[in-house]
Amino acid sequence: MIDFAQNTLDGVMAGSSYALLALGFTLIFGVMRRLNLSFGPSIMVGAYLGTFLYVQYGAPSLVVALVAVAGAALAGIYVERLCFAPMAAGAGVASMVSSFAIWMQLEQAAILILPRHTYAFPPLSTAAPLALGPLLVRPDHLIVLACTAVLTAAISVLIYRTRYGLGLRAIINDTVAAHLVGVDVKKSLIVAFALASAIGGVAGYLVLAVDQQVTPMFGMWATIKGLIAMMIGGLGSIPGAVVGGLVLGIVEMHSQWHFGPQIRDLVAYGLLFACLVLRPGGLFGAPPAGETMIEK
Amino acid sequence: MDDYLVSVLSNIGVISFLALSAYLLLLTGEISFGQQAFFAIGAYAAGIATALWGWPLAAGLLLGALAAAAAAVLVGLPTLRLRGLYFAIATLAFAEAVRILLELFHYQAMVDGEPVGPTGADGFRGIRYIFESDVSPFQFMLVIWAILAATLVGFFLLGRSRLGVVLRMIGEDRVLAALQGVAVARCKVLAAALAGAVAGLGGGLFAHMTTYIEPRMFDIMLGVHALAYGIIGGLGTALGPLLGVLIDIGLLESVRWFAAYRMIVFGGLVALLLIVRPRGLLDEKAVHYIRQAGKKIVRTAAARLSISDRTTG
Numbered sequence: 001m002i003d004f005a006q007n008t009l010d011g012v013m014a015g016s017s018y019a020l021l022a023l024g025f026t027l028i029f030g031v032m033r034r035l036n037l038s039f040g041p042s043i044m045v046g047a048y049l050g051t052f053l054y055v056q057y058g059a060p061s062l063v064v065a066l067v068a069v070a071g072a073a074l075a076g077i078y079v080e081r082l083c084f085a086p087m088a089a090g091a092g093v094a095s096m097v098s099s100f101a102i103w104m105q106l107e108q109a110a111i112l113i114l115p116r117h118t119y120a121f122p123p124l125s126t127a128a129p130l131a132l133g134p135l136l137v138r139p140d141h142l143i144v145l146a147c148t149a150v151l152t153a154a155i156s157v158l159i160y161r162t163r164y165g166l167g168l169r170a171i172i173n174d175t176v177a178a179h180l181v182g183v184d185v186k187k188s189l190i191v192a193f194a195l196a197s198a199i200g201g202v203a204g205y206l207v208l209a210v211d212q213q214v215t216p217m218f219g220m221w222a223t224i225k226g227l228i229a230m231m232i233g234g235l236g237s238i239p240g241a242v243v244g245g246l247v248l249g250i251v252e253m254h255s256q257w258h259f260g261p262q263i264r265d266l267v268a269y270g271l272l273f274a275c276l277v278l279r280p281g282g283l284f285g286a287p288p289a290g291e292t293m294i295e296k
Numbered sequence: 297m298d299d300y301l302v303s304v305l306s307n308i309g310v311i312s313f314l315a316l317s318a319y320l321l322l323l324t325g326e327i328s329f330g331q332q333a334f335f336a337i338g339a340y341a342a343g344i345a346t347a348l349w350g351w352p353l354a355a356g357l358l359l360g361a362l363a364a365a366a367a368a369v370l371v372g373l374p375t376l377r378l379r380g381l382y383f384a385i386a387t388l389a390f391a392e393a394v395r396i397l398l399e400l401f402h403y404q405a406m407v408d409g410e411p412v413g414p415t416g417a418d419g420f421r422g423i424r425y426i427f428e429s430d431v432s433p434f435q436f437m438l439v440i441w442a443i444l445a446a447t448l449v450g451f452f453l454l455g456r457s458r459l460g461v462v463l464r465m466i467g468e469d470r471v472l473a474a475l476q477g478v479a480v481a482r483c484k485v486l487a488a489a490l491a492g493a494v495a496g497l498g499g500g501l502f503a504h505m506t507t508y509i510e511p512r513m514f515d516i517m518l519g520v521h522a523l524a525y526g527i528i529g530g531l532g533t534a535l536g537p538l539l540g541v542l543i544d545i546g547l548l549e550s551v552r553w554f555a556a557y558r559m560i561v562f563g564g565l566v567a568l569l570l571i572v573r574p575r576g577l578l579d580e581k582a583v584h585y586i587r588q589a590g591k592k593i594v595r596t597a598a599a600r601l602s603i604s605d606r607t608t609g
Contacts, residue, residue, distance in 0.1 A: 082568075093322075097523065112560075220517075273390060
């Protein structure tokens, strides 16, 4: 029983970083209705820049965090300008393949900055685990959880309570109409992309600071985990991203404890497949209507 | 021909099967991130058939293609009602699940006093059929390209057939196709099975070319590359995916002009190309113009011929 509770708790902790990744992912998808495969690699560029400063000049954690977030946001803007802005309305596949090409580019650029396989990453907190009754919680996990809660609330307020959010929702509803009533579509989209990538940057920083190491696999890892969490929760839904992340974290933690890491990944993909087949809209999203990626 | 060129050409040929497989689904309007799974299933099935059971190569390749087609039908049925991104992610989940299952898959038999067969994540060594049968890498390259040529002929025949037209129609507008009396579900499962078989055939050839396969080779990177080849090369003709493979493996990987900067240059080029041509180099329009130009040349040549016939005759 205690094992079960401890695993669930650890799952919530791991899931909160998945939720952050999914939040960034879902923001881009919700606005563009297109998949940005370069989401993870953009985060990786920021993380690698931060790591570079840490490894070369011993930069403090705060600087590393700021550089990681700013780097991810800049990479996100680059992706938007190159893969999304110039594509015609119906060319969703072209955007996706293009963002894949930029994935390759960003990953190679990151490896050029730091060519070794593993680098140390500054830890978030090295304090001893806190005892919560019979359960143990790592302090750095609590920081991740708090960041996720704060950022999710902030994004909800931004989307549903501000003028910018209103404009963004207008764009989602009808781009042309939004343009006609005076919403600066181009600027709004760039900001949304930068914001989403910055959230990803925060998630990336937190995950790496908990792991205390960074490898070139991180870009792919972030894309895949964010994608699974987003799809389970429901595309374009903020509560969906959070719930999807937590569900993924909890399921992964339990299956890892019982069956090991390979079965953990198998279960995660099985869950994703089952969710898609049985409830294609995700737990919180609307079921897919006429939405397609290939249009003429 | 030197060894390096032979290996590059063999590689291009084998990967082309995978690109054609993704292309076939693109025609029906579906993006699959998971064709590498059928490539893997074909590779393992064909490898087991020749290395462990002592089957001849042709039978092994056939088994690989059939196993992959069967798996494709199994995935195709539950994902039938998924569209666009949802289908893409479902195929991705399936393919990654297959890769992990292959990491857990152990099946060995004693061949000539040595254990041979897949050993999970450590891979599957000793698919030595072409060495044991004294087939040189050059001859095997010819085999690969002969089968690829036959497959391409199949694609062209398909393109001219009723089924080919129906598949493109479903890709354009599935509802309209259904209203015209097309059995959309059946056609889509059939397309999935064909695409799976093509990928499985390529996988079987791949296993015998490299003699060693491991689950890691069949990761999502391979699948997305396969998809990208069709879109870079063009969706207008089955030669499009081939052109995409040629550009990537032939030009960039093999020539190694850019070495460390290869992905930076290639990634940027692809992104810029897609802005100008979102349906690839050889898109429907380009193919149409090329056909028209070809017909014109034939017509003028025929006209000249008949004039010269008259003057001489």
